[in-house]
Amino acid sequence: MRLEVRKADEREIIIKVFGESHTLGNLLAKSALKHPNVKLAAYSIEHPLEEAFVLRIITDGSKPAPEVLKEVVINLINLSDEVMKRFKEVLSAVS
Numbered sequence: 001m002r003l004e005v006r007k008a009d010e011r012e013i014i015i016k017v018f019g020e021s022h023t024l025g026n027l028l029a030k031s032a033l034k035h036p037n038v039k040l041a042a043y044s045i046e047h048p049l050e051e052a053f054v055l056r057i058i059t060d061g062s063k064p065a066p067e068v069l070k071e072v073v074i075n076l077i078n079l080s081d082e083v084m085k086r087f088k089e090v091l092s093a094v095s
Helices: 022-033 065-094
Strands: 002-008 012-018 038-044 052-059
Touching: 012 065, 022 038, 022 052, 022 065, 052 065
Parallel strands: none
Antiparallel strands: 002 012, 012 052, 038 052
16 A cells, blocks of 8 residues: 555645555545544545545544544544454354
């Protein structure tokens, strides 16, 4: 994965993510929409043959957009840890 920051200011961040597709783009955009400071979050695929997407997040301006993106990613990491913990619990009960 490689990241290219196209814009980053107080209200907006636009990042192109190479080496990933709809799966991560959709997860990031949908998760960002749950953040209380996000007004718009979406991703797009610029070309169907290129394995990359562009993520755009616009905030209400009360927090810098890059900080909001960091919080979204941290929340996803915590969710992933919780899912892993629950799977381990269930699978250990089955074994």
